[in-house]
Amino acid sequence: MALCRPARTLPIAAAAISVVLFAPAASAGGSHDSAALFTPGTPGVGDPYFPLEGNGGYDVQHYGLDLAYAPATDRLDGTVVITAHATQNLSRFDLDLQNLKASSVTVNGRRASFAQSGQELQVTPRSGLRKGGVFIATVRYGGVPKTIVGSPIVFGSPYGFLHTPDGAFVGAEPNAASTWYPSNDHPSDKAPFTIRITVPEGLGAISNGVLLSERTKGGKTTFVWDQRQPMATYLATVDIGKWQVKQSTTPGGVPNYVAVDPGLLESQPDALDFFTDTTAQATDLWSSLYGKYPFDTAGAIADDARYEGQPLGFSLETQSKPVYSAVRDTTTIAHEMAHQWFGDSVTPAQWKDIWLNESFATWSHYYWNERQGGASVHDQVRSVYNARPFPDAANRPYWSVVVADPQRDTMFNDRVYSGGAMVLQFLREKIGDEAFFELLRTWHADHEYGNVTTEQFTALAKKISRQDLDPFFQTWLYTPGKHPLP
Numbered sequence: 001m002a003l004c005r006p007a008r009t010l011p012i013a014a015a016a017i018s019v020v021l022f023a024p025a026a027s028a029g030g031s032h033d034s035a036a037l038f039t040p041g042t043p044g045v046g047d048p049y050f051p052l053e054g055n056g057g058y059d060v061q062h063y064g065l066d067l068a069y070a071p072a073t074d075r076l077d078g079t080v081v082i083t084a085h086a087t088q089n090l091s092r093f094d095l096d097l098q099n100l101k102a103s104s105v106t107v108n109g110r111r112a113s114f115a116q117s118g119q120e121l122q123v124t125p126r127s128g129l130r131k132g133g134v135f136i137a138t139v140r141y142g143g144v145p146k147t148i149v150g151s152p153i154v155f156g157s158p159y160g161f162l163h164t165p166d167g168a169f170v171g172a173e174p175n176a177a178s179t180w181y182p183s184n185d186h187p188s189d190k191a192p193f194t195i196r197i198t199v200p201e202g203l204g205a206i207s208n209g210v211l212l213s214e215r216t217k218g219g220k221t222t223f224v225w226d227q228r229q230p231m232a233t234y235l236a237t238v239d240i241g242k243w244q245v246k247q248s249t250t251p252g253g254v255p256n257y258v259a260v261d262p263g264l265l266e267s268q269p270d271a272l273d274f275f276t277d278t279t280a281q282a283t284d285l286w287s288s289l290y291g292k293y294p295f296d297t298a299g300a301i302a303d304d305a306r307y308e309g310q311p312l313g314f315s316l317e318t319q320s321k322p323v324y325s326a327v328r329d330t331t332t333i334a335h336e337m338a339h340q341w342f343g344d345s346v347t348p349a350q351w352k353d354i355w356l357n358e359s360f361a362t363w364s365h366y367y368w369n370e371r372q373g374g375a376s377v378h379d380q381v382r383s384v385y386n387a388r389p390f391p392d393a394a395n396r397p398y399w400s401v402v403v404a405d406p407q408r409d410t411m412f413n414d415r416v417y418s419g420g421a422m423v424l425q426f427l428r429e430k431i432g433d434e435a436f437f438e439l440l441r442t443w444h445a446d447h448e449y450g451n452v453t454t455e456q457f458t459a460l461a462k463k464i465s466r467q468d469l470d471p472f473f474q475t476w477l478y479t480p481g482k483h484p485l486p
């Protein structure tokens, strides 16, 4: 994610609504399943920053989203089919769903009872689900998705599902996937997605992965997108509206699908070519540096996205095609494309390790700046170092934020971006270019499509460099304060 505007103070959102619904009581079908052997899955996956994000007891294998969006009413209606693998004997399990109403739930084709409380959708199947087995949960739901505004996470922009004049713009990091589809909303449970979305004829719906089909019937058009490689829930997107699309292939051979809101082309007529060319250049550069591009397509979705008339500040590395809420500079595009390796393909198992996304993407965009003729990465990180006072300026924490555990409300603090990029650059200077680039390539290759921790990264750095890096990492990743330049 990248923010290009200073943080603004926004009003606190209304308290989350709480809805409780009960479907008809389950019959006593599976009497052979002793209730004592089956227990409810936990309502969270155990992430200290977000205790209710994700859920325990199962591992999603595939998401099938079938959505319909009506811009005239902002209403989203859908059916989500979740194929999951039970990791315990389950009497009940939760999904995350915020501010939208479930109308029916089935498990393995049989009607299940369900209740909604806060962001939890509790599902009780007719009989217990055995550990090791695969089950299919189908949820029908709908409503007007609610944009997250005034979150305690210092981020500076509304996020999630944003209603635009011609449709919608979706950027859900870290916890807004559940504002538009029921899910196991935590990055530790990645799965492939098929996203089918129906919109009024004349509009387009762009999503992750490759476009499988587009059909118009009865005044509506249905698009089917397939994201074959596993994806974290926050990286899913659907962007609806009028689009100009350009499909091409990068010089390095990666398909490149770029969609730009025609409204942006009025003031920047070359925006479609600009996004296409810059995305191609970044995709090929990072492929040469970090290893083969991990997804079936690269691309960009550039929308004229606003909240209550105010332009949004952010871009997000939604998988295979980042979303941009306006025309952005080449540095931002390079940043979001670097995330395809670091963040999207290799994803932190817990949010405290967000530096594994942002510091790597920021180091990459510094490298990009140097390649474009700007200051060297060496000089860029020293400018940041010198510009930041310590103790921190009032209400501007930086050095007091711990890179490898920045705390929830400051997880997008610049320390995690420029401060972590500084750590990577100091590491590069300490171990040399050969070991540093081998480390980044091996890091991606070893963990492609998986989840990772900071400790795995530091262990690999020590192994590849054959240096005792413990004091270095202890100082720069885990200890707050402005340490002397190494």
Ligand SMILES: [Zn+2]
Binding pocket: 001, 002, 335, 339, 357, 358, 361
């Ligand atoms: Zn980022």
